[in-house]
Amino acid sequence: xxxxxxxxxxxxxxxxxxxxxxxxxxxxxxxxxxxxxxxxxxxxxxxxxxxxxxxxxxxxxxxxxxxxxxxxxxxxxxxxxxxxxxxxxxxxxxxxxxxxxxxxxxxxxxxxxxxxxxxxxxxxxxxxxxxxxxxxxxxxxxxxxxxxxxxxxxxxxxxxxxxxxxxxxxxxxxxxxxxxxxxxxxxxxxxxxxxxxxxxxxxxxxxxxxxxxxxxxxxxxxxxxxxxxxxxxxxxxxxxxxxxxxxxxxxxxxxxxxxxxxxxxx
Numbered sequence: 001x002x003x004x005x006x007x008x009x010x011x012x013x014x015x016x017x018x019x020x021x022x023x024x025x026x027x028x029x030x031x032x033x034x035x036x037x038x039x040x041x042x043x044x045x046x047x048x049x050x051x052x053x054x055x056x057x058x059x060x061x062x063x064x065x066x067x068x069x070x071x072x073x074x075x076x077x078x079x080x081x082x083x084x085x086x087x088x089x090x091x092x093x094x095x096x097x098x099x100x101x102x103x104x105x106x107x108x109x110x111x112x113x114x115x116x117x118x119x120x121x122x123x124x125x126x127x128x129x130x131x132x133x134x135x136x137x138x139x140x141x142x143x144x145x146x147x148x149x150x151x152x153x154x155x156x157x158x159x160x161x162x163x164x165x166x167x168x169x170x171x172x173x174x175x176x177x178x179x180x181x182x183x184x185x186x187x188x189x190x191x192x193x194x195x196x197x198x199x200x201x202x203x204x205x206x207x208x209x210x211x212x213x214x215x216x217x218x219x220x221x222x223x224x225x226x227x228x229x230x231x232x233x234x235x236x237x238x239x240x241x242x243x244x245x246x247x248x249x250x251x252x253x254x255x256x257x258x259x260x261x262x263x264x265x266x
Contacts, residue, residue: 003061003193007095007119008143015122024124030131032107037135040113040162041181043085044212044235050256051229053115053214054079055088055239056106056248058097062193067243068097076106078249082256086113086135088237100132107133115164119143126155136162136181141172153179166216168199170206183207184237188217197224204232222258 001009027033043049056072059065076087089106090098098118106114113135120126120137121144129137137156139149153163162181167173168189176183185200185207195218207213215228216237225236242248242255 003095004142007061007092008121010094011119011121011125015124018128019124024127027127027131032104032133033131035133037133037160038111038113040086040115040136040164041212043113044182044214046085049085050083050259051085051225051235052083052252052256052259053086053088053235053237054084054242054248054252055090055117055237056098056102057088057090057117057239057243060240061095062188063240065097066240067245067248069246070243070248072102072105073109075243075248076110076112078247079252080110080112082249082253083260084112084252084256085235086115088115088117088138088239091116091118091132100128103134104132113162120152121148123152123155126152126159126161129156130159130161134161136164138164138166138184139175139180140166141175142166142168144175146175146177149175150177150179153177164214167203170203173203173206176208176211180211182214182235183211184214184216186216187219197228200228200233201231222255222262225259226262 058068089103090096091100092098115136116129116134117138156163157179164182164184165180166184166186185203187197187199188195197218200215212234214235215233219236219238220241242251245251
């Protein structure tokens with residue numbers, strides 16, 4: 001059983017436990033459930049921002065602990081101040097050291113769209129995402145069939161959220177549906193955790209022209225951003241490069257300034 005399979009099996013257990021602990025009706029009574037949220041798609045497309053979705057991630061199965069010293073509120077305030085287009089907040093506890101509280105705490109201090117980054121396999125998790133303040137949910141094509149992807153995407157849209165559908169291979173393109181607002185290509189193979197930046201480029205030409213395209217993982221430099229932008233990408237999800245430093249917000253600030261300077265000189 002690979003790591004992705006292990007995570008999905010754990011998610012099934014967590015969803016069953018959550019359903020017993022907090023009903024759907026209780027989730028819909030959360031203060032944030034009926035609050036309007038900013039659009040991920042609109043913010044990424046805005047020319048006034050960097051195009052970077054900055055991520056808050058404490059650890060990962062492949063790298064272990066990345067950063068357990070910083071507060072989510074401090075980091076996301078800095079990300080927003082430096083021109084981040086959106087935020088990605090890990091809410092998986094066991095494998096990534098995140099929590100739903102991280103996302104809610106971030107929502108309290110930022111006006112940026114927030115992507116709930118987790119392994120969503122059940123409608124209950126979509127209701128959770130809305131209740132904790134997410135603007136969008138991540139749907140990973142590799143763990144969903146066509147019907148389940150459509151069901152979860154439709155529910156997210158119905159609840160006022162957008163969908164980022166993450167692909168890894170050409171045979172996953174059939175999971176795309178009208179409820180997907182943004183398509184992400186993960187350069188990290190979630191079964192082996194190997195990273196290949198060319199993965200985005202190879203798949204880009206096969207994606208629908210009307211979908212915003214995001215490249216995820218393995219992006220470490222402004223040169224990577226320009227290379228991917230020149231190959232049709234609108235946005236770039238970057239987390240580890242910033243989170244592994246003592247001051248993720250300052251690291252992103254320097255990165256954003258380098259992008260802006262290079263853009264001005266091109």
